[in-house]
Amino acid sequence: MKNLYLSAAALLLSATAFAQTEISYTLSFPNAVHHEAEISMRVPQVPAGVMRFRMSRSSPGRYATHEFGKNVYNVKAVGENNKPLILKQVEGDVWEIAQHGSTVIISYTLFGNHVDGTYVGIDASTAHLNMPATLMWVKGMEQRPARFKFNNLDKYGWKVATQLKPEAGGTYYARDLQYMMDSPISLAPYKIYSWDISNPDGKKQAVHLTSHSDDDQATIDAFGQMVKKATIEAQAVFGELPAYDYGNYVFLHDVASTNAGDGMEHRNSTSIVQSTPKIAGNEARLLGTFSHEYFHSWNVERIRPKTLEPFNFEHANMSNELWFAEGFTQYYGGLILERAGFVSPADYNRTMAGLINTVLNSPAANHYSPAQMSRYAVFADAGVSVDQNNNANVFTSYYTYGGATALALDLRLRSQFKLTLDDYMRAVWLAHGKTEKPYTIADLQNILAAFTKDAAFAADFFKRYINGFEKNDYAKLLDYAGLILRKAQPGKAWAGALGGAGGRGRSGQSVGVDNTGLLIGTSLAMNTPFYKAGLDAGDVLLSVDGNAIQASGQSLIEALNTKKPGDKITIAYKNRTGNHETTVTLEENPALEVVTYEAAGKEPSAAQIQFRNGLLNSKVK
Numbered sequence: 001m002k003n004l005y006l007s008a009a010a011l012l013l014s015a016t017a018f019a020q021t022e023i024s025y026t027l028s029f030p031n032a033v034h035h036e037a038e039i040s041m042r043v044p045q046v047p048a049g050v051m052r053f054r055m056s057r058s059s060p061g062r063y064a065t066h067e068f069g070k071n072v073y074n075v076k077a078v079g080e081n082n083k084p085l086i087l088k089q090v091e092g093d094v095w096e097i098a099q100h101g102s103t104v105i106i107s108y109t110l111f112g113n114h115v116d117g118t119y120v121g122i123d124a125s126t127a128h129l130n131m132p133a134t135l136m137w138v139k140g141m142e143q144r145p146a147r148f149k150f151n152n153l154d155k156y157g158w159k160v161a162t163q164l165k166p167e168a169g170g171t172y173y174a175r176d177l178q179y180m181m182d183s184p185i186s187l188a189p190y191k192i193y194s195w196d197i198s199n200p201d202g203k204k205q206a207v208h209l210t211s212h213s214d215d216d217q218a219t220i221d222a223f224g225q226m227v228k229k230a231t232i233e234a235q236a237v238f239g240e241l242p243a244y245d246y247g248n249y250v251f252l253h254d255v256a257s258t259n260a261g262d263g264m265e266h267r268n269s270t271s272i273v274q275s276t277p278k279i280a281g282n283e284a285r286l287l288g289t290f291s292h293e294y295f296h297s298w299n300v301e302r303i304r305p306k307t308l309e310p311f312n313f314e315h316a317n318m319s320n321e322l323w324f325a326e327g328f329t330q331y332y333g334g335l336i337l338e339r340a341g342f343v344s345p346a347d348y349n350r351t352m353a354g355l356i357n358t359v360l361n362s363p364a365a366n367h368y369s370p371a372q373m374s375r376y377a378v379f380a381d382a383g384v385s386v387d388q389n390n391n392a393n394v395f396t397s398y399y400t401y402g403g404a405t406a407l408a409l410d411l412r413l414r415s416q417f418k419l420t421l422d423d424y425m426r427a428v429w430l431a432h433g434k435t436e437k438p439y440t441i442a443d444l445q446n447i448l449a450a451f452t453k454d455a456a457f458a459a460d461f462f463k464r465y466i467n468g469f470e471k472n473d474y475a476k477l478l479d480y481a482g483l484i485l486r487k488a489q490p491g492k493a494w495a496g497a498l499g500g501a502g503g504r505g506r507s508g509q510s511v512g513v514d515n516t517g518l519l520i521g522t523s524l525a526m527n528t529p530f531y532k533a534g535l536d537a538g539d540v541l542l543s544v545d546g547n548a549i550q551a552s553g554q555s556l557i558e559a560l561n562t563k564k565p566g567d568k569i570t571i572a573y574k575n576r577t578g579n580h581e582t583t584v585t586l587e588e589n590p591a592l593e594v595v596t597y598e599a600a601g602k603e604p605s606a607a608q609i610q611f612r613n614g615l616l617n618s619k620v621k
Helices: 002-020 177-181 217-238 281-297 320-338 345-360 370-375 396-416 420-431 442-450 455-466 473-480 554-561 606-616
Strands: 023-028 036-043 051-054 073-077 088-091 094-097 102-111 121-123 126-129 146-150 159-162 172-174 185-188 191-198 204-212 248-255 262-265 268-274 483-487 538-543 568-575 576-585 592-596
Touching: 126 248, 146 185, 146 538, 159 248, 172 177, 185 204, 185 248, 191 217, 204 217, 217 281, 217 320, 217 420, 248 281, 262 281, 268 281, 281 320, 320 345, 320 370, 320 396, 320 420, 320 606, 345 396, 345 473, 345 483, 345 592, 370 396, 370 455, 396 473, 396 606, 420 442, 442 455, 455 592, 473 483, 538 554
Parallel strands: 023 146, 204 248, 248 268
Antiparallel strands: 023 036, 036 102, 051 094, 073 102, 088 094, 121 126, 126 185, 146 172, 159 185, 191 204, 262 268, 483 592, 538 568, 568 576
């Protein structure tokens, strides 16, 4: 009994000491109408020596760097008795204090006018806060807990929505820096729809849809029921829910035509920003983001790549596994909506065709592996560079590349092993998600080998289709389901897309205007007739077969519509080296589509129908 008392006392002293090191943040919004917040950070028990604090340069769920420090100003610091301290800004987003006492209070003004899943949006209607873009933090204190207080809530009629732990007195708690940075906050007069989901063991957890939108409660409730159906279908893939911290999962949903739009997954929440005027009338279109992001609560938040663990907030986070973390999630995002009955089979066929077109008709996919494309995310994922790139030839999205790979693996598991990708995802979940043991590509291969009891198959699949850039035989695989992969526009003449034609590059930056013709704004794909004819970014197309080409390019489109594959057109163009002329040999449009046997006038077998139903039908029991 004496030892028990001593242990309890030790725990109490430990908890008290831990509380004394907490970093306290206070966020106020006296000038919200002009997109500003006033933030203070109180840091106790600061060790002697130089104190260094900073804004982040990366954000969970994003892989490129972002200059969050640019929107911070009026930075000040005081010590005990409110005595001003001398600050030194040593980098654009890093400050130092050489002389200080045991307590330091840092304050600053934050500007934010971009509502999405990465940045900050503040006005009189909401404060949409992504933490790396909002909060400074102290180097060396990453393991300290943090507590948050929000002022001016009554002034604007705001409520707090977040995965942070609610505390008595209206404060919120994060156990450490990683959890804090992974916990977005929505302060808004939102409406809420909540439901419970039960695990096989009977344990219930709550899911909450908080929607800040110009919709009535009846619309929120009806949309919430749709989201609920998708979440239950996602649970059926894995067989159980993750153990959400504090028993809750929160969708932070913001809908307005002025929003930037985005979906960003977090451990126990998702920030979903829609750029439509309201939910009503747009329900089916908005569901895709929910389906994708909720799947992430298993795949990427708990089934976590080792390359992203722990997440570094000071520079870009490169991963080899985004083809799985994002790409397999992309596959299931669409499949879950089909299984839940929110999209028609014909619509889902178009989704599959989109994935397949990405890998079979993309120059980059014919030269680079899914693992290589994953690493390119540090440049491609909401990257902020303004100069031109050659992405048309060197990058294929790991979302669709991985999604197409997931489709192929699902069809191969079903046809060769009488297994499914759902089964594989459950095996990965049990090995690396439920245990929260970060994985590597080799781990995923080993699980596939053990799962199929065929190490040679797993080694071959990863060698050719993950670490290599060979392509699966999609036509053969789809045929098992009574589906046909065929040209979408057979006999249609094609010269290729002109990328940023019209004067804007991929970054959205203006690249110049020339009213004498059609300006090609960005690099062209190397598998197109335009590229093969020597045209590229910076060229101004003047005429086609002697007829002037307007800046809109309409006359070029009309000319192509009169041609067939193998025909030639003459393009007059100019660039900085002068006036030129080239001959473009047209090809058949390579775009593919997926249709059912029935739509093609063929009769599927019973086995094909059974295979198709096994893939597409609901898995909710």
